[in-house]
Amino acid sequence: MLKSKHLLGIKELTPEEIYHILDTASGFKDVLMRDIKKVPPLRGKTVVSLFFEPSTRTRTSFALAAKRLSADDVNFSVSSSSVVKGESILDTALTIQSLGADLMIIRHSSSGVPHYLSRSLNISVVNAGDGSNEHPTQALLDLFTIRSHKKDIKGLEVAIIGDIAHSRVAKSNIYGLTKLGARVRVICPPTLMPAGLEKLGADVFHNIDEGIKGADVVMALRIQLERQSKGFLPSLKEYFNLYGLTGERMKLAKKDAIVMHPGPMNRGVEIASDVADGPQSVILEQVTNGIAVRMAVLYLLSGVKQ
């Protein structure tokens, strides 16, 4: 049902393909609830993860997903590899392919690296985050989580708050949500708003109270502390005062609204602790769902022959 053997971005997927991945993921969610959380469909397959950027949760989530499917999972550690000796990315990727990998999971700080590699490799390439472009499996797990609480994604009002300019999570979510018929409101300081955002089909707000009003889903994004030296924000304290997700502000959203965060969280910067730990929060569910969704992606991609 998937047309491509690579998962490069949500941009490339049709609504039908997205639904097919989400439906498959619910089967795998059941598997994760069992005593024996392992099924055999990827027996004999090898999944290699190649991460050029630090990551704990995504890498662990993919590794667990591969293991739950009975695949062999190998972590190619960049800092101790020949990359530091000057090997090009393509040569590294071709080497991994020749080592016998069937699927490659890649994260890189430059946008488009997975796309570039996919053109030269015969094995499946899964984008686990490329620069500020896309993070497709995060958006898929967010869609899965929303769907498990809200039945239908069509017609929902989804507010995304934070550093949109640097956020691949925001971009993938905007693609996914709009493809499935939700309305996306983006809430951010003008300095963290990328050019051409409206073209993606999102409404832009610079006032959080206006943006949150009547929302079904409120998603706070991480303020990337490592980018603070560039002067996008006067101070983290001021950001919290103007854009922090507080209990008071959540009252403006729909009563049954859910609170999401892709992690890792900076408590007291983009989200208040009482909201992160409150009854509307589905943040930890997102983590569990991430494994089911990644199992679905690996399972479906390994079936595409072309």
Place this chain on the structure above:
Amino acid sequence: MSIEILNSKEIENAITRITHEIIEKNGGTKALCLIGIQRGGVLLAERISRAGSIDEIGSLDISLYRDDINIKNEQPVVRATDIKFSLNGKTVVLVDDVLFTGRSIRAAMDALIDFGRPAKIQLAVLIDRGHRELPIRADYVGKNIPTTFNDTVEVRLHGHGSKDNDSVILIRGNSK
């Protein structure tokens, strides 16, 4: 060319007989449960459950355990498995509509073992059409029918309300 092999009355009789045999062979319904294989076995398991008051019933998706998963061009659709009780020490009656090569049953047994350790696994099918490729046989059979390998057997079961439309159809394939 297609022929009706069983009509709704005959299907009803076959289900009743299978149910009685299950209860007789196991000396009652104690520690007995029914697991229907997705999708053809699920409705049949429900019918046996109702006929014999066998209350523990579940459904099993075997797509992840199939042996042709690396051969087929597309991954099979993953469906829900619904087993809400422990299988440990139980007598599990696997239920499927048609027994053919036996490969689904092999997959189903592997899937079941991942849920626990049943005391026994038995197999009930409405139709046994032959052509086994594995050493597997059914404990309870509604009807044995001779077929060629390329024939198709369609079991059309309906919900409780419209049983009268039930039928089993044999569609002749190109014989080589």
